[in-house]
Amino acid sequence: MSGRILVAGVGNVFLSDDAFGVEVVRLLVERPQPPGVQIRDYGIRGVHLVYELLDGYDLFVLVDAAPRGEAPGTVSVLEVELPSPEAQPVIDAHSLTPDAIFGLLSSLGGHSGRNLVVACEPAEVDAGMGLSDPVREALPHAVRAVEEILAQATGAGPEADDREAADEQECMADLTRQLDEPTQEGGAQDAEQADQGGSDRGGTGAGG
Secondary structure (H helix, E strand, O other), X not given: OOOOXXXXXXXXXXXXXXXXXXXXXXXXXOOOOOOOEEEEEEEOOHHHHHHHHOOOEOEEEEEEEOOOOOOOOOEEEEEEOOOOOOOOOOOOOOOOOHHHHHHHHHHOOOOEOOEEEEEEOOOOOOOEOOOOHHHHHHHHHHHHHHHHHHHHHHOOOOOOXXXXXXXXXXXXXXXXXXXXXXXXXXXXXXXXXXXHHOEOOOOEOOOO
């Protein structure tokens, strides 16, 4: 496959494990990606994401925390078909679930060539910042899952056999550095000001 590819992380960083998609994308934008791949953090700006998808993409990968009855930290890759355009999604402009995102996209006449969801089973979605241990430990696996999807879609060559372990060590080292960094005075952001995770920082992968 070739063409336009969008990887979007969604989630609320003020609801513990709901920030999973935001954290995965943050790790991905720091790593080299195949040409033509856009990687963006949409936070809770689900409607913005849907309008972006109206431009048309050959592959859309949504990264999100999604309860599916699995053990906390379980990462799943799901292929999604758009629902009928006649279906009327329940729209919450600040918190769109994957089903609502695809439903709204379909109702607006949008489509993409292929839709995948990289989902993680959350352990906690109560108010609070920071991922639970099982979900934090799942981050390298989700990063690897997304990169394998992108490699297959763009025809990139396979990684070396020991790359998986190196990827996990790199991701966990990055997370450890963050946890060790002191909080800067005045660095806390109000929930509305922070847009609860959404940003356009580093929004394009290499060559995007």
